[in-house]
Amino acid sequence: MGSPLRILHIVVNMNRGGAETLIMNLYRNIDRSKVQFDFLTCKEGVFDKEINELGGRVHRIPYINDVGHFQYIKHLNKFFNINKQYKIVHSHMDKMSGIVLRAAKKAGIPYRISHSHNTNSEGGLFAKCYKWYAGGFIKKCASDLIACSTDASNWLFGPKTVDALILKNGIDYEKFKYSTEVSKLVREELKLDQDDLIVGHVGRFCHQKNHEFLLDIFSEIIKINANSYLLLVGDGPLKTSIEKKAVQKGLLDKVKFLGLRSDINRLLQAFDVMLFPSLHEGLPVTLIEAQGAGLPCVISDVITDEVDIGANLISYGNINNPTKLWAEKVMSLKKCYKDTSSFIKDKGFDIRQTATWLQDYYMHLIPIEDNEKTTSDFQIVSYKGVQG
Structure with missing residues (x-):
């Protein structure tokens, strides 16, 4: 048997963000004798060690924020000119993918995938203007388009969204099934009583996740139930x-900052409800994981309804509504103890299914040169499969 097909994934770093978690879930579940993942990053990440252990390589160049536009372009061009062994590059940098894929195209790399994971850009006015400029190259330089949701596709690809495929943010649902024993143990570890109301949130501390509003909602929850x-x-x-802000609002003894964790599946068992008032999202894998644990989720109505697995666990709120209404909604929900595995599989969020789809997708790109199979035939069959 020959060497595996090596795919170059492009990210800023491999830390525990939503897109990075999805990539690692896919990586763990593909047949690595057939497909291997390598990574082009700009900073060290917590997954680097595991990537190396799984047989992947982590390349690194300086990021644009550190060296500026022209030096970043220079580093990209140099990397792709040296590493022409890659036939497929898969970029997860949203609008910045335009800059990356332009360099890959210039180097003659035949398959250049732009993958949309969001519905808006972060940063100030200058950053957003630059990203708008960078995103303009996607139309000309991406050979293939993938998105986590319809909204994410519309945002990044615009009129080209009709050419995009939807790859669901799958999870290993077996790891997230609710367990009374694990729930009790985690609460004991965190010094929380079994009858306390635990509101949880998993996400990066950035503008998009709307943590200030989240704290305001929790202030109202405390008024209703002091044991929260x-x-x-x-x-x-x-x-x-x-x-x-938690200190200023007198909440520090009620708010626990747990930092980056590798045991999200365990922590979710201790939550009673997931609170997720984001300003924008693609399709948060965290919400799929939460539903896998039977958690009711109160989320902002800007998040696509494609995130709902159909288990009656998603409730929407408008971020312009008073925080008291959000708090009352949270208090009205009860944790679900039923097994939601069938919902996850039926909606196409089983990581084994999505990993198999992606593996086949990659392997059907390369044989096109030998006329072994047409891309269009594969896309039609696989797109329906992923939709579930």
């Missing part, structure tokens, strides 16, 4: 300011 706690899982640039 808020668990915040993640890290990010706004973490310090959110900690300060």
Whole structure:
């Protein structure tokens, strides 16, 4: 048997973000004797060690924020000119994928995938303007388009969205099934009583996740039930300011900052409800995981309804509504103890299914040169399969 097909995934770093978690879930579940993942990153990430252990390679170049536009382009061009062994590059940098794929196209790499994971850009006016400029190259430089949801596809690809395929953010649902024993153990570890109300959130501390509004909602929840706690899982640039706000609102003894965790599947068992008032999202894998654990989720109505697995666990709120209404909605929900595995599989969120789809997708791109199979035949069959 020959060497596996090596796919180059392009990210800023391999930390525990939504897109990065999905990539690792896919990587763990593909047949690595057939397909291997390598990575082009700009910074160290918590998954780097595991990637190496799974047989992947982690390349690194400086990021644009550190070296500026022209030096970043220079590093990209140099990398792709040296590494022409890659036939498929898969970029997960949203609008910045335009810059990356332009360099890959210039180097003659035949298959250049742009993957949309979001519905908006982060950053100030200059950053957003630059990303708009970068995104303009996707239309000309991407050979293939993939998105996590219809909204994410519309945002990044515009009129080209008709050419995009939807790859669901799958999870290993067996790891997230609710367990009374695990729930009790995690609460004991966190020094929480079994009858406390635990509101949870998993996400990076950035503007998109709307942590300030989340704290305001929790302030109202405390008024209704004094035995309530808020668990915040993640890290990010706004973490310090959110900690300060928790102190200012007198909530520090009720809010636990748990940092980056590798045991999200365990932590979810201790939650009673997931609170997710994001300003924009693609399709958050965290919400699929939460539903896998039987958690009711109160989320902002800007999040696509494609995230709903159909288990009656999603409730929507408008971020312009008073925080008291959000709090009342949270208090009206009860944790579900039923097994939601069948819902996850039926909706196409089984990671084994999505990993198999992606593996076949990659392997059907390369044989096109030998006229072994047409891409159009594969896309029609596989697109329906992934939709579930």
